[in-house]
Amino acid sequence: MQIYQLPLGALQTNCYIIPGEGGRAVVIDPASVTEVEMFLNTHGLSIGTIVITHGHYDHFAGAAELRRKSGAKIFASAPDEQMYSNAAKSWADFMPVEFSPIKPDKLFSDGEEFTAEGLKFRVMAAPGHTAGSCLLFLENEGEQAIFCGDVVFCMGVGRTDGFSGSTRDMLDSLEKIAKLPRDYKIYPGHGSTTTLDYERENNPYIARYR
Numbered sequence: 001m002q003i004y005q006l007p008l009g010a011l012q013t014n015c016y017i018i019p020g021e022g023g024r025a026v027v028i029d030p031a032s033v034t035e036v037e038m039f040l041n042t043h044g045l046s047i048g049t050i051v052i053t054h055g056h057y058d059h060f061a062g063a064a065e066l067r068r069k070s071g072a073k074i075f076a077s078a079p080d081e082q083m084y085s086n087a088a089k090s091w092a093d094f095m096p097v098e099f100s101p102i103k104p105d106k107l108f109s110d111g112e113e114f115t116a117e118g119l120k121f122r123v124m125a126a127p128g129h130t131a132g133s134c135l136l137f138l139e140n141e142g143e144q145a146i147f148c149g150d151v152v153f154c155m156g157v158g159r160t161d162g163f164s165g166s167t168r169d170m171l172d173s174l175e176k177i178a179k180l181p182r183d184y185k186i187y188p189g190h191g192s193t194t195t196l197d198y199e200r201e202n203n204p205y206i207a208r209y210r
Helices: 034-042 063-070 078-085 167-178 196-202
Strands: 004-008 013-019 024-028 046-052 073-077 106-108 113-116 119-125 134-140 143-147 185-187
Touching: 004 034, 013 034, 034 046, 034 063, 046 063, 046 113, 063 073, 073 078, 073 113, 078 106
Parallel strands: 024 046, 046 073, 073 106, 143 185
Antiparallel strands: 004 013, 013 024, 113 119, 119 134, 134 143
């Protein structure tokens, strides 16, 4: 399974592109349009599904335009639904681009499984950064991956002072993550990839729950 990472936009948000069936890709958290289109064209891919990990605008700033131009479906976290159409709640002011709201085609929730372009995802709620923050588990050809938005970073965690953020919820989510039964490769919303085992040993926000 090939997973491509593109840091995009003013906040260098990680967009992940995963080729799926029939040359169609799953695009996770597109912060812009041009770079995504250029990458897809270079690699002979088209967009099949756009997946949004949570309701902050740096994670979906390119989604509306990409859907308009490609016809791709948008899947997004259900508890953050009101943020996708609200500039203030989604922190759009942090992005030097016009706000383009989205209306997801599918809203997913805790415990749900969904398939996009032949790739099977499982959702685990991890509120705290936002109410709808979550982990998206993807297993393909033996690789175990987690796309976690802004829940966990390499040696850090997401802030909790925005709309629907909660420090208490974040602590509960981090404890739940720390106690997952195996290792995973972690693909965060910002910064470098990491692994759960590394974060359990070295990330002070997670190691406390070992």
